[in-house]
Amino acid sequence: MPTRFGALAVAAALAVAAPASADTTTIITPPAPAPVTIPGSGLQRGDELSDGQLLVRRVVAVRVPRRRIATLRCPAGTRHAGLGVLPDAQVGFSVIGGSYLGRRTVRVRAFAAPGATRGALVRAPIFALCLSRGR
Secondary structure, eight states: OHHHHHHHHHHHHHHHOOOTTOOEEEEEOTTSBOSSOBTTTTBOTTOBOOTTEEEEEEEEEEETTOEEEEEEEOOTTEEEEEEEEOTTOSEEEEEESSOOTTOSEEEEEEEEOTTOOTTOEEEEEEEEEEEETTO
16 A cells, blocks of 8 residues: 555656646636737727637747747637737747638747847747637
């Protein structure tokens, strides 16, 4: 029994020992205010999300000067309608693979904003506006 407990303790420790730079994803639902403007969508920072609108918030961490790939996936029944970052974000992105509008998944290449110190770990959220299919 002690061996089993030891193995369980190690497994539990590894499960909670995610690195501080691990990406996180949250979903912002109506009637919350939008924390960001999504260019081309009509959604402005501070606007209240309406029925059928969701914002997927994916925090990404990038070590300067490296780039990394991140995937933003809309919840079932919704599709991408735009992407955005906060005005003072330390991370920028470019879409991989052409148009993502109307699709459920988009892959982006994230990079540190100009002026970041080489070797620094920068973090910032990337937002995806997801609309229900009927909108």
